[in-house]
Amino acid sequence: MEKVKLSLFGEFISAIKPSLRNPWLHISLLVTLLFLYTPIIVLIIFSFNDSRRNIVWKGFTLKYYKKMFSNEILVEAFLNSIVIALITTILSLMLGVLTAILLWRFQFPLKSLYQGMIMIPVIVPEICIGIAFLVFFNWIGWPPDLIWPLNLAKIIFAHSLFCFPFVAIVIRAKLVSLNRECEEAAKDLGANAWHVYRDIWFPHLKPSLIAGGLLAFTLSLDDFVITFFTSGPETITLPIKIYSMVRFSVTPEVNAASTVLIVVTILSVCTAIFLQKESLKKGSFE
Template identity: 60%
Template structure:
């Protein structure tokens, strides 16, 4: 291709549906990105500020990260958040996968209502769900607060599972939409039982979505504040609630450091979830067929 031809190709105007090649939309996307992420970037930048007054930059330091990591109550709260997130993730993946398989495979009375009910925790405002959980654990299922750790976190784990597993079900169900039912029938024809066909054929196909849904549930649980605030007992506190209690007194670089740690963990887990769902989930099981 000659330079003249290449220049003509580069000067081809964008088509009517090529919106991202139009500079007004590109400028708008840049402005939206700045609006969304500038506060987070400034928070992370000021976590390295060598000043007790958070709005005045005095120099670069890591002492507030050291101070945050040596804060026993903050470490305890982080341990509670990790325990709750891990437990709720395991339970949410199991329940969410089972719900997705039931909706995908079977026809039964009330399936539409069950499907709609599965979406309620996703669309209901979190504050409403938090108040509902408060009433539930106060009147319907009072949870004792003198239990040994981690049993004292049981009410928070149940609350987190209630809003996490529908997200797992949505992800797994989307993956099941691309499954070829003939593979399962072939496994049964070769002598596999119903359970064996499920574990050897269906589960490997949905494995990327299980991982992605688990990481999504872990991130949602680790970040949750509203529902945890309403369900936590007087002796249990999680990392987001602890950061909120620190902010109530003053926004110091230590608060920024603790928030930055949580942001970094959340971003990494979200990136992994998107990677497994976006690339692994789309290519798993199809590589050999595409060659």
């Protein structure tokens, strides 16, 4: 009797389940997205709030942005961040392309160890990489006060180290679909190595080069922990400046500076995603 009752109950549950389960799943998805985005959206909205008390909406204003751009230290920090990110992008692209070609084209002893080593900067906790750079530059006696932009070199070296593995991964994934027969055909028709690179490799890799470059740019622009340890007191980047402001208090200026950084980041990431998507679509047509 007891058993019959239980199985009836079970049947009832499984009968209503499809209608019950789906809404709950979708609610969980919605709640998670809300959890992820509410703080960020609130932060952006309140950068336009005409009140220092960051909690009650008092009307729209751009004064914190104006204030920000007349704050020399903030502007300098922002410029530093951009310069670092640009040079890091170029360096990471060069190193990343070379690494991708190396791993794609050649078999050599201890290759898997080499592959593992490239991923170390990505796996090891950021703080360990940060202090390794701190100790390293201190040990070789890197001159403390160089003129701009040479004083940014330390940070650029550090950023390139953890950015180029990402570039290498993106490029290598694209190299797999490179048609080597095209290259052979071009060579048979008298193309030299330079022509092959310019007319076959470059067009094929272009979307991945841009995407990889944008990833490196974003990673460099966003980095806080490694920069925090690598940079001396004389070089300030935007995240470092925001950090010192955050330690102080929650103010609309921080919201404004953060919003600028968020917008730059999202623009470059969306471009990267869009380009990847385009290249994937094209790849499926070929």
